[in-house]
Structures are given as C-alpha cells and as structure tokens.
Amino acid sequence: MALVTMHELLQDARKRKYAVGGFNVFNFETLGAVLEVAEELKTPLVLGIPERLFKFVDVETLSAALVRAAQKSSIPVALHLDHGYSYEGVMRAIRWGFTSVMFDGSHLSMQENLKRTKDITRIAHSLGISVEGELGYIGCYDNIGDLTEDNLVKPEVAAEFVDKTKVDALAVAVGTSHGGYHGLPKLNFSRLNELNSSVNVPLVMHGGSKLHKDDYRHSINSGITKINIATDMSQAAAETLRSELGRSATANYVNLMNAVKKGVKESVRKYMLCFDCIAKVV
Numbered sequence: 001m002a003l004v005t006m007h008e009l010l011q012d013a014r015k016r017k018y019a020v021g022g023f024n025v026f027n028f029e030t031l032g033a034v035l036e037v038a039e040e041l042k043t044p045l046v047l048g049i050p051e052r053l054f055k056f057v058d059v060e061t062l063s064a065a066l067v068r069a070a071q072k073s074s075i076p077v078a079l080h081l082d083h084g085y086s087y088e089g090v091m092r093a094i095r096w097g098f099t100s101v102m103f104d105g106s107h108l109s110m111q112e113n114l115k116r117t118k119d120i121t122r123i124a125h126s127l128g129i130s131v132e133g134e135l136g137y138i139g140c141y142d143n144i145g146d147l148t149e150d151n152l153v154k155p156e157v158a159a160e161f162v163d164k165t166k167v168d169a170l171a172v173a174v175g176t177s178h179g180g181y182h183g184l185p186k187l188n189f190s191r192l193n194e195l196n197s198s199v200n201v202p203l204v205m206h207g208g209s210k211l212h213k214d215d216y217r218h219s220i221n222s223g224i225t226k227i228n229i230a231t232d233m234s235q236a237a238a239e240t241l242r243s244e245l246g247r248s249a250t251a252n253y254v255n256l257m258n259a260v261k262k263g264v265k266e267s268v269r270k271y272m273l274c275f276d277c278i279a280k281v282v
Contacts, residue, residue: 003070006078006100006226007130007168009044010202013225018276019216022046022204023268024082024230026053029257030237031066033264039074041269043277046100046226048082051089063096075281078130082228090120094129102132102171110157118165125166132204135161136173152191155198162199169202169226176207185211189218196223204228208271216274229271236267 009020023034025047038045047066049059063079070077080100081093090101103120105113113135121131136153153172162170172195175187185207196203202225209232211219216227240263244251272278 002073002076003067003097003099004076004078005128005130005168006046006080006132009046009076009078010169010225012044012280013277014202014223016280017220018280019205019220019224019227020044020046020277021268021272021275022048022080022082022226022228023233024048024050024053024228025062025066026057026234027062028065029261030233030264031062031069033261034233034268035069035073035077037265037268037272038077041272041277042075042279042281043272043275044076044280045073046078046080048080048228048230049093050082050230051084051086051093054089054092060092060096063093063098067097080132082230087116087120090124094124094127098129100130100132100168102134104134104171106134106136106173110161114161114164117161117167121166130168131165132169132171133161133165133167134171134206152188153195155191155194158195159198162201167201169204170199171204171206171228174205176205176211185215187211187215187219189222192219192222192224202226213274217276220276227271227275229268232267232271233264236263239263 013020025031025034066079078100079098081098082102083104084090084102085104093101101124103117105116117133124131135158136151151173174192176185203223204226205219205224206228208227208229237260240260244256244259
C-alpha cells in the first residue's frame with residue numbers, strides 16, 4: 001500500500017477496537033521478519049527504531065531501507081522514531097523520512113516535558129508527521145513488583161498534557177515495564193479506563209511483552225491502540241543464534257541469518273495474533 005503516518009493507523013485501530021503492533025527493528029533481518037509476517041496476516045504495522053540505536057547502527061542507511069520497504073509493501077506501514085530523547089535525534093529521524101516521531105520526556109518535570117513535546121509537535125505537524133508523547137514512568141525493572149502507584153499516570157495530568165501539546169498518541173504508564181523482567185505484569189485497568197475517558201487521542205502501551213492474551217484484549221477495550229514489542233524480538237534472535245551454533249559451531253553465517261529471521265518471525269506472529277489486528281487491511 002504505502003508509507004503512512006501513525007495517526008492514520010491508530011485512528012482506525014481506535015475505531016475498530018484493535019491494536020497495531022509497534023515492532024522495533026535493528027537490522028535487515030528483523031525488518032524482513034516483521035514485514036513478511038504483517039503482510040502474511042494482512043495487518044497494519046508500525047516499524048520503530050529507538051534513538052538509542054543511533055550509536056550502534058547506521059540508522060540513516062537502515063531508514064532508507066525501511067522507507068523503500070514500506071513504499072513497496074502490500075500493507076500500510078508507519079516508520080516511527082521510538083523513544084526520541086533529544087531534539088537533534090527527532091530532527092534526524094524527520095530528515096530520514098520517518099512519518100512519526102516519539103518524544104519521551106517522561107524523565108523530565110511535567111512542565112519541561114510538556115514544553116519540549118509541544119515544540120516538537122508544532123514542527124512535526126507542520127511537516128505532516130505524527131507525534132507520540134509519554135507520561136508516567138514505564139522505565140526498566142528487574143522485578144515488575146517494584147512498580148508503584150506513583151509510577152502511574154493521573155487522568156487529569158494526561159488531559160492537560162494532550163490538550164496543550166496536541167500529540168497524536170500518548171504512551172501511558174499503567175503497570176508494564178521495558179526490557180526483560182521477573183514476575184508477571186499487573187496492569188491497572190481501572191486507571192487505563194480513566195485515562196481513556198480523559199483524553200481524545202489513542203493510547204500506547206510500552207513494554208508490551210509477556211502479557212497474558214486476555215490482558216491484551218482488556219487493554220484494547222480500554223483504549224490501547226498500539227502495543228510496542230522490542231525485547232522479546234531481540235531475545236528470540238539471540239536464542240535462535242545460540243541454538244543454531246550449539247547444533248553446529250561451524251554454521252555458515254548466511255544460514256545463521258536465515259535462522260534468526262525465522263525465529264524473529266515466530267515471535268512477531270505470536271504477538272500479532274493477540275492484538276486482534278489480523279486481516280484489518282482490505
């Protein structure tokens with residue numbers, strides 16, 4: 001179909017009660033894995049690259065490949081900067097052809113987060129680019145039990161933030177965590193419902209790995225329209241690589257890449273089947 005904005009995808013997801021998968025890719029193998037599964041299942045897709053990856057990968061070249069792949073795809077694809085922390089990082093993503101950017105100011109004071117997000121939204125919207133903001137502290141925890149009520153977003157704060165920044169989507173802290181952690185997440189659906197009633201934009205879940213299938217359904221019913229997956233894809237790639245090398249220490253690198261791609265595809269498919277997004281592309 002085409003390279004589209006995240007705003008277009010999430011508005012449809014909100015209307016039809018499903019979630020778009022936001023999958024972070026870090027090389028050509030993961031790009032191919034995610035895109036092929038999405039095309040097979042006929043689901044809209046958000047391809048993400050986090051700003052922290054800029055230090056490790058030639059993101060400008062990778063971004064060009066993502067743009068080209070999206071333009072050739074049979075499904076609508078948004079190219080998204082995930083967790084942009086700096087003005088410079090966001091501007092680079094815009095120059096590279098991203099159709100959506102996230103400014104993560106959740107580590108800042110509320111007023112500073114609001115100010116910076118508002119400035120970035122003004123620039124991005126003038127160029128037809130969507131913006132995702134973040135409130136609350138999602139963070140990274142070794143143990144999910146370390147999350148407290150203080151980490152969750154308050155509805156009145158979310159309403160003010162959305163009203164003043166004009167973001168297209170809002171990532172909210174309601175009990176999930178980034179990265180690999182021990183224990184099972186315990187989502188605060190009551191708070192999520194309050195947030196959904198308080199703002200007029202689609203809500204985003206970060207740290208979407210390891211939830212029960214019913215949690216995804218309840219989250220979607222409570223306003224979540226995009227669910228981010230990154231850590232499990234990386235772990236699937238690493239586990240597949242270890243397994244292949246364990247079987248044959250002299251395995252050919254090309255065969256290893258193909259095996260890794262297959263392992264990532266299995267992980268991606270598992271999540272897409274939980275997001276009620278299958279066959280939403282007509």
